[in-house]
Every structure is written in structure tokens, then in C-alpha cells.
Amino acid sequence: MTDMTDDTRWLDTEESAAWVRLVALTELLPGVLDQQLLRDVQLTHFEYAALMALASAPDRTMRMTTLAARTNATLPRLSHVARRLEERGLIRRFPCPTDRRATNATITEAGIGLIDEAAPGHVETVRQYVLDALSPEQLKQLYEIAGAVLGRLDPDERLTATACQFSEGPAIARAG
Amino acid sequence: MTDMTDDTRWLDTEESAAWVRLVALTELLPGVLDQQLLRDVQLTHFEYAALMALASAPDRTMRMTTLAARTNATLPRLSHVARRLEERGLIRRFPCPTDRRATNATITEAGIGLIDEAAPGHVETVRQYVLDALSPEQLKQLYEIAGAVLGRLDPDERLTATACQFSEGPAIARAG
DNA sequence: TCGTGTTGGTTGTCGCAACAACTTGTTGCA
């Protein structure tokens, strides 16, 4: 006979309700972000985030490995994305002078121009679907809650180590 | 001359910090859920959610269109997924008797068995990465915050209209 | 210096999702 003992701690009503909503949120939010950016500037949210990371980096340049960590991408994925962005003239890649295995990526003027064009609509979307729905208190609570969960999901803080994204206006002002 | 006026309400420090964390969360959470379910029962989280929706439906049966709405899927996507699940013997499809355009999907005994096998590990993952990181207060706050955002993202409450997912033990007990 | 192990990056293959086109069936209206 197998052991039929069920020692699983099932979710109670409140846990289940909160979890269902969180799952729905994580299901819907990426689609909304992708949709707006694709429509307006033909960029996925991932591509946008990668360009923003480059724009706020020193010299607008970053190692592929570092950029992959910052954007939660595997290196193969980033490599494919970088090739597409380079074909569109939005970034440039060149071998790292100090380590000839490595590749550095730089955002071009065209890339800066595109994210400056994209940023207002993106921020508008973020406000419309998320921030404007929350009170100042809830904003703080969200910060704490997401921080607590990220302590489990991303203990090394790879994703959140990035510089502030929108607090200083367009990328040209922030990264120049 | 183009109008260079910048009337965008850029994010302040607190908004930006909370947003960065929320984005990181929505980026990482789906991967964690998929990974555990794929490893343990060769099911994506989407497939798991679809099976759970069927298991908790009356007669364990649902219209394809309804199921698509409940799982935030397009009908083509659900059609492909349903074909794969049917090939694995986890669901069955048959024409709706009252509307011959429509198709009904039913979860099989094998399907029920698989989600009963999957549920404990899935709940464990949910606890480990999310729920156990939050205080009871934060759980309530998360419920409210996600609810507020979903009011914008999903005003018709298509995704959250589902029955409670884990509050009553295995699917066989819940759906029988 | 040589050889082994490791790191950085690219390329190829497979599976899944988005989108469009198409088939079939239903509804509504003349």
C-alpha cells in the first residue's frame, strides 16, 4: 500500500483569493506592456528594458553577460535579441578590448531616440493600468510586498539592481 | 518646429521603485511556476490552470470559448493546447449537442489523477516563493492591491471568476 | 609551455503563442 497521508498545507480562503489575483495580474500585465510598445515603436517590453538598461549604463555600454543578468535573460536569448536590435541600428556590438572573449553592447543615437519616443506612452500605460489604481499607501505596501517576494525569487537582486528608470525624464537627459 | 513640450508625468522615486519591483516579480514568477510543473508532471502552468478550471466546472465540462476566457487564452491557442492534452489522454473533446458549432472539453480520470499528483508540489512552490514571504497583513494588502489593478486590466473579471483553487483539497474531492 | 577546466558568446533545433485565413453552423431580417 502506498502512503495516502496528505500533509500538504492547502491554501485557506484568503491565501487562495490573494494568489488567484496575483496570478491573474502576472498573466495580464506583460501582454498589456508588450502590446503598447509593439504598437507604438515595434519593441517588446524585454527589448525596451534592455535598451533602457544600456541607456542608463556608464558610456551607454554594457557587457552582454551583465545585461543578461539585469534583464533576467539567458545569454542565448540576449544574443538573439541583440542581433535583431543591431540589425535595426538600435545598438552596436564590439569585442571587449580587455577580455577578447567578451562582447560589449552600446545603444546608438537611434536607439536613444527610439526609447525617448517610446517612454511617454509607456509611462502613460504604466500609470493607466497600475499606478493610478493605487493609493500612496498601497504604493508603499506594493513596494514592500514585491520586495519580500523578490527576496525569494531573486535573492541576488539581479533585476532590481538597475538605476531608477523614469525618475529623471527622457533617456537623453538621464544617460547623456 | 515640432512641439517639444514634455507634459509627461514621469514617475517619482517611490513610484519607480515599486514599479521596478512589480515588473521583476511578473518577470520571474511565471518561470518558477512553469519550471516546477514541467519538472514534476510535464505540464505548463497554463495547462495546469486549464485542467484545474475543467476539474472545478460542473460535470467537469466546459465550452472551449468559456475555458479560453477563464484562462486568458485566445481560442486558437486553447485549441492547440487542447489537442496536445487530448493526445495525452488528459481531456476529451466532443461536439456540443445544443450548438453544433461549439465544442465541449471534459477532463478525464487520468487528468484528474495528474492534477491531484501535481497539486501538492505546486502549492508547496506557491508557499515557498510567495505566501510564506508575506505577513497576514501583507496578504490582505496584496489582495486589495491586485484587485485594484485587475479592475483596470480585467474589468470583466474573466480570470478571477473561477472557483477557489486550493481551499478544499485535491481535485477529486472538489470536483467529484 | 602545455594541458585541462572554465567562462563568454553564438548558432541550430524544437516547442509554443500570436495572427490570419478558412470551415462550419447559427441568427436575423427581408
Added chain:
DNA sequence: TGCAACAAGTTGTTGCGACAACCAACACGA
């Protein structure tokens, strides 16, 4: 009725992400 508009699903094509295999370059001990 008969015909036009619409609804429900399926199928085919395209593009992206995951994974594995591969190549190039560095590090370090013998």
C-alpha cells in the same frame, strides 16, 4: 424560405524563447 452577417473552432504560418551543442579565449597548475 433565402441570404447576409456573425459566432465557434481548427489549421497554417511566422516569430520568439528554451535548451543543447559548439567555438574561442582566459586561468592556472604541473
